[in-house]
Amino acid sequence: MDWWQTAELSDGMNLTAAPARHFSGRGIKRFKTLWSSFILKTKSHNLYLGGDSGYDTHFKDIGKKYGPFDITILESGQYNSAWPFIHMMPEETVQAAADLGARLLLPVHWGKFTLALHVWNEPVKRVLEKAKQLNIKVTTPLIGEPVVLGEPYPGKRWWEF
Numbered sequence: 320m321d322w323w324q325t326a327e328l329s330d331g332m333n334l335t336a337a338p339a340r341h342f343s344g345r346g347i348k349r350f351k352t353l354w355s356s357f358i359l360k361t362k363s364h365n366l367y368l369g370g371d372s373g374y375d376t377h378f379k380d381i382g383k384k385y386g387p388f389d390i391t392i393l394e395s396g397q398y399n400s401a402w403p404f405i406h407m408m409p410e411e412t413v414q415a416a417a418d419l420g421a422r423l424l425l426p427v428h429w430g431k432f433t434l435a436l437h438v439w440n441e442p443v444k445r446v447l448e449k450a451k452q453l454n455i456k457v458t459t460p461l462i463g464e465p466v467v468l469g470e471p472y473p474g475k476r477w478w479e480f
């Protein structure tokens with residue numbers, strides 16, 4: 320799919336490819352394909368699946384065209400100030416959620432493995448701090464814990480022990 324193309328997955332369920340900001344390709348061939356985020360629209364919910372992305376104006380564009388979103392799943396870890404075009408700083412993740420019109424933010428890409436030099440639980444702490452300032456609701460499930468829209472959202476601070 321190209322950006323802004325929509326595919327009907329089933330009656331009442333559509334998937335739309337949207338912009339993201341990252342590099343593409345594996346191995347020695349790079350930049351031969353688009354990097355994308357996705358919008359999953361069902362009869363009852365509107366979801367944004369961000370993938371990896373640096374912060375930019377595409378979040379506002381997507382929010383205007385397809386928002387608001389019941390849940391936005393955005394990466395919030397494995398960042399470095401030297402990589403602004405491929406991964407967001409935690410505060411940018413929260414701003415992206417605001418730009419998208421998120422009713423709920425699910426920060427991902429932070430508590431499982433380490434690619435960057437920050438402390439493993441730093442991203443979620445910074446996300447929660449900024450989310451409080453911007454009044455963005457955040458869910459923090461344990462790895463593998465389900466998040467069911469419309470039911471109480473996981474919010475235990477499991478990284479604090």
